[in-house]
Amino acid sequence: MTNTQQPVSTDGxxxxxxxxxTMTALERNPYPSYERLRREAPLAFVPVLGAYVASTAEICREIAMSxxxxxxxxxxxxxxxxHPAIIGVNGDIHADLRGMVEPQLQPVEVDKFVDDLVRPIARRYLEAFEDNGRAELVADYCEPVSVRSLGDLLGLQSVSSxxxxxxxxxxxxSFTNAGVDENGEFxxxxxxxxxxxxxxxxxxxVDPLIDEWIENPADTAISHWLHDGMPAGETRERDYIYPTIYVYLLGAMQEPGHGLASTLVGLFSRPEQMEEVVDEPNLIPRAxxxxxxxxxxxWSATARITKNPVQVAGVNLPAQTPVILSYGAANHDTGKYDAPTDFDLHRPPLPHLAFGAGNHACAGIYYANQVMRxxxxxxxxxxxxxxxxxxEDVEFWGWGFRGPTSLTCTWEV
Structure with missing residues (x-):
């Protein structure tokens, strides 16, 4: 995933x-670098990442849909x-893996179980600290509710939060350890x-659980992945589904927890809007x-690769050129959003790219939104x-995946 092309802007x-x-700068705060990239080189080769980076909403969407x-x-x-992780495959393998995970994530199916799954978990964690008048919500609530909900859905009830x-x-x-040298070496x-x-x-x-589910199918996501769509008496090989299990244990567990925490930080930046949401819970999905x-x-964890030579945004990309789609940067595109660095509950409801686009958009969009709600x-x-x-300051961290590292809150008991 390397390229030695010297970056030059469209105006020379x-x-x-x-x-x-540097990777350190990106992980601490990627926004300044990506703001400048959007302005000067919205599709550019970034040496530390060893890949081209798309940083505007238009280019990210164009590539994701192309x-x-x-x-x-x-x-x-x-x-x-x-291999084969669901986020990085195509053709028949991608169709099979999407067909494996999607049935349980369709809105009509999620609506059948999500309230009974998530609400008791949320209440249990709240009961542990609501009388204390103080909690660090990332570690005490947002992440635990997210991982426990998905863990139970997968069938990992025996694994602690x-x-x-x-x-x-x-x-x-590990996934975001993307830094490379001039030779493309980590x-x-x-x-x-x-x-x-x-x-x-x-x-x-998980191996012993898979052994059990092969012989005795259960109503867990991983058991369905083994059996659904397979000929009678056959199951998918465990090595075939493990990369997608890892995808879920990272992205699908991280996204609702950090999305919830970031939303709370945003609301705290606008106290009048927090008050609105408290008074009108029907505003929660919008928040x-x-x-x-x-x-x-x-934030910037997905990529695409050219199948043939192609020109995008005035840049000629040879065949087999990878491009990282920076959805977090695209969602701060001043060409699409007014004052994008501000949290604004009343912003016109324009589509965003937090869940990606195209046939590799996140399969769990509806589920994740319901967990957060x-x-x-x-x-x-x-x-x-x-x-x-x-x-206490709120610090965000991460370039590939991003969220607040902590969020200490207080309240009158």
């Missing part, structure tokens, strides 16, 4: 500053998940050990949509006087 301006972008591109997983993602959270953090650190290969450790722990727990645009949890309903009903502890 020098773009050598792109060579100085038949001239197909899905590809980034090298760090491929190193983390293995702390273990699930540990897995997705380790997989995230600059921090030891960081992949975190993902390897998580996968080893996952297989030790969540704005929160997902404002800080997209899956229910979790916020329960939180604000139990603690309507929730306030952010202004004595």
């Amino acid at each position: 301006a020098d773009l050598s500053w792109i060579d100085d972008i 038949e001239e591109f197909e899905a590809v997983i980034t090298p760090a993602g491929g190193r983390t998940f293995g 702390d273990q699930l959270r540990d897995w997705f953090h380790k997989l995230s650190n 600059t921090d290969p030891e960081r992949f050990a975190q993902g390897d450790q998580a996968k080893e722990e996952i297989r030790a727990i 969540i949509s704005e929160g997902m645009r404002w800080t997209s949890p899956i 229910i979790a916020m309903e329960e939180l604000l009903e139990a603690i309507p006087n929730l306030e952010r502890d202004e004595s």
Whole structure:
């Protein structure tokens, strides 16, 4: 995933500053670099990532929808998940994997179970701290509700929420270990050990469950993945579905938790809008949509690759050129949104790209939104006087996946 092309803007301006972008800067705060990319080189080769980057809404959507591109997983993602991960395959394999996961995620199916699944989990976590008058909501509520809900859906009730959270953090650190040198070699290969450790722990727990579900199918997502759509007496091979299990244990667990936390931070930045949402819970879906645009949890973790030579945004891309789609940057595109760095509940409801686009858009859009909606309903009903502890800063972290690292709140008991 390397290219030695010297970046030049469409007007011939020098773009050598792109060579100085570092992974540390991107993980701490990718917005300044991507704002400049949108302005000067909306499709540009970024050496530290070893790939082209699309940073505007128009270009991201064009590439995601184009038949001239197909899905590809980034090298760090491929190193983390293995093959065939659902986010990086095409053709018959992609059709089979989507057909494997989508039936349980259709809105009509999600509506049958999501309330009974998520609401008791949210209430259980709230009961642990609602009388304390203080909590760190990322660790105490947002992430636990997200991972517990998906863990139970997958059939991992025996795995603690702390273990699930540990897995997705380790997989995230591995997946986003994208930094490369001028030869395309990873600059921090030891960081992949975190993902390897998580996968080893996952297989030790999930393998016996798969053994059981092969012989005795159950109403769990992983059991359905083994059996659904297969000839009688046959199941999908476990090595075939494990990369997609890892995808779920990272992205599908991370997205609702960090989307919820980011939405809360956004609302706290507009106290009058927080008050509106508390008073009118029917505004919660709109707040969540704005929160997902404002800080997209899956910020820049998907990619496409050219099937043939193609020109996009005035840039000639040879065949087999990978392009990272930075949806988090696209959702701050000033050509599409007014004052995009501001959280605004009343922003005109324009479509955003937090869940991607095209045939590789997130399969769990509806499910994730319902988890966040229910979790916020329960939180604000139990603690309507929730306030952010202004004595502690809120720090966001991540370039591939992004969300607040902590969110300390207080309330009168």
